[in-house]
Amino acid sequence: MKQAHFKKLIQPNKELFYQDLAQLIAIPSVKGQAQVGAPYGIENKRVLEKIMEIAESYGFKAHLVDDAVAYIQVGEGDEYVGIVGHLDVVEAGGKWTYPPFELTKANGKLYGRGILDNKGPIFSCLYGLKLLIDQGYRFDKTIRILFGSDEESGSSDIPRYLNQEKAPVFAFTPDCKYPVVYGERGILNVVFETTLSAQSLALISEIDGEQGRSFVPDVLRCMVEGQALAVQGKRAPSNAPDLGSNGITLLAEKIKETTTNEELKHYFTWLYDCLHEKHLGQGLNMAWQDEMSGYLNVTPYLLEKTKTGFKLGLSVRYPVSFTQEQVMAGLEQAANEQTIVTLVRSLPSLLIDKNRPEIAQLTKAYDDVTGLESTPVTTTGATYARFLPNTVAFGPSFPGQKGIAHNVDEYMDESDLLLNMEIYMHAMLNLCE
Template sequence: MSIDFKQVIAENKEQFYHDLDQVMRVPSVKGTPAEGAPFGEGPKEALEVVMELADRYGFKTEIVKDAVGFAQWGEDEDYIGVVGHLDVVPAGEGWSFPPFQLSKQADRFYGRGVLDNKGPIMACLFGLKLLKDLNIPLKKTIRIVFGTDEESGSSDIPLYLSEEKPPIFGFTPDCKYPVVYGERGIVNYEILTPFAANELEVLGEFVGDQARDHVPDDLSVTINGEKLQVTGKRAPSNAPELGENAITLLAEKITKEHVVSGKLKDYFSWLVASLAEKHTGEGLGIDFSDADSGKLQVTPYELHKKNNQLALSLAIRYPVSFSEEEVTETLKKHLPAESELNVVRRIKSNHFPKENENVQLLAKVYEDATGLDGTPVTTTGATYARFVPNIVAFGPSFPGQKGIAHNQDEYMDETDLLLNMEIYMRGILALTER
């Protein structure tokens, strides 16, 4: 049966936007665990809204351990899986549109989660609904899986896998195109540098929006009664080159204005020399790279006082051919004197054979739908592909699109959102017809 994907999608897009808006309106940021809501009320509410929609579309639905839901078409125990998430990072400040609803201006949609990841995973669900409405026979069972803790460590996945089999193959629409067969290793460090008690008396607390998911863009501190403040540019922590880091900007301001002396001056000078505009580790001796995954990335994301210490947090994403141990041992040699290095988060690299026939099938789907090169790639991001066996990342961002998620005014162009739906419909058909 020949399908005019674009026409079918165009005829039903307004219904899709209406349904997506319902999901977007739930502020599904991780909250305090409650009975029946292990990651807070917001993520659980979003899951219930989606399950109600999927049930209305005619799919079998189920919620596993109050953490993960799925919509299934087919009855086989083995299934093709599409795994996305409904939780989002906090909205933050500086929005031009209401963060928790679907807004449109000049053919562009805005809202927290429209790209990461409510828009793409709902495009998969609605695309599957369109295939079902067309009575397209699928040879394999397909399951759209909705997680609720991807942004905070993916602790929802072990709960799901404790009761459900993993897919025989599948993808997560939560990264970029073409097919992503490898994800770099991630390690977050806290560097604790000690000072004499009187040395830190001149410093107030560092005030600003600092979190591991983004480059901080606003930071201030009071030194000797004088407030110093800087404004940078927010960007995802896996794209530090797209931002202007407020931590290094503040360190530069402190050193240039000579507001500290002695060991404090040495510390902020080290911070500037090691990290200011040095996103690939060259200032710390860890500028590792390889052919498959490119250069290491480093992002300072938090600076604060901790007793008689300054605590600096770094997020590092290292190439797939290197180990965390290599990064750690080299980094130790380039820290301020007497500093302590602690690992606060670690995720090993992930690598799926790019020659796999299903990977190549998705690559062809992408090429057929876009006319672009579908050669599989690697990423600096971290997706469910690290935690769910047998899946790879596939979309939704197209080449050249970077640094949109986790920012103010998160957006997705209407043409891209609809093209994603077409690609995912084609991908589901291709994977279930084999």
């Protein structure tokens, strides 16, 4: 099958593709309270049921594993090539131009929560497989597409799946960037808890505003010595802090310039001097890097007043040649006095042999469609590849595209989404030769 033939398959079917994709976007599949038969909340279970309904309408037989992962399969073999994506999404906070849970086409772009991360890309794999099978193509290997429902909140759905099903012999997840991603940096979420006197704490209010570990906070407010302070930053994904403007450090700057209390001034000066626009760890004396994965990356994501002081949350993504122990030692050394550093989440780094023949097949699919000559890369992101053996990330963002997922007005260029489908069709054929 020629590349031009794939384009001719996709173009006349794209509106039907969008109609079914819109049904997935419409479900606000943000993790909710666990219920019987719905471990990640009713909406996350509902989106799994919807993808199964759509897949069955295409003629696939759909399966549900432990109410956590749905999958379809072509072929009967026990060993399978996998494609794994997720249908859960992060909250649609902030001010959106378009309804977040409605697929909107405008100015050559498709908008909606999950269009990029990850409903659009994983559904394009399913639809691309449908187009190939409708054309009569038969695969020499078993291929399975998995739809998860807890990637954004810890990926506990994958262990549930692996408790009942075999791991793939090889898989890719369309939930990162191109070209093939063979390495993912280690990730630590840490909390700095700093003790301040009751007299100082009485001079400042609670910090008001939306904060979470997946994004750079933007709008924050508080009262300091009777004065109302507010900042307007710019939201961005926590793994791309340079694309945002962090409300935490902006607020620290205002507080240190406003307060007459020496203890408050000292704390917020330390916070500002160490972290404001110092995304590469230089303010913490941790400007570390390696050749494979680049620089360490630091993002403040939480500032919270407690009964005894302040809690500061940091997301740290560290190069693959460094260890968790090295990073924690560096953070403890950089911490302000009267501060306890606590590790709250750890994802070790990941390295896959970039010379695996399957990686060469994915690279060929990408290069054949784009006309480029690519080599495998590493990422600051975290994907299912850390939890499912023999898995690499592959797409959907093209080089230079950053800061779209987890943001307001999440979008994909229409042409890019269709180009993804084309690449994934080539990838499925290549992997199943």
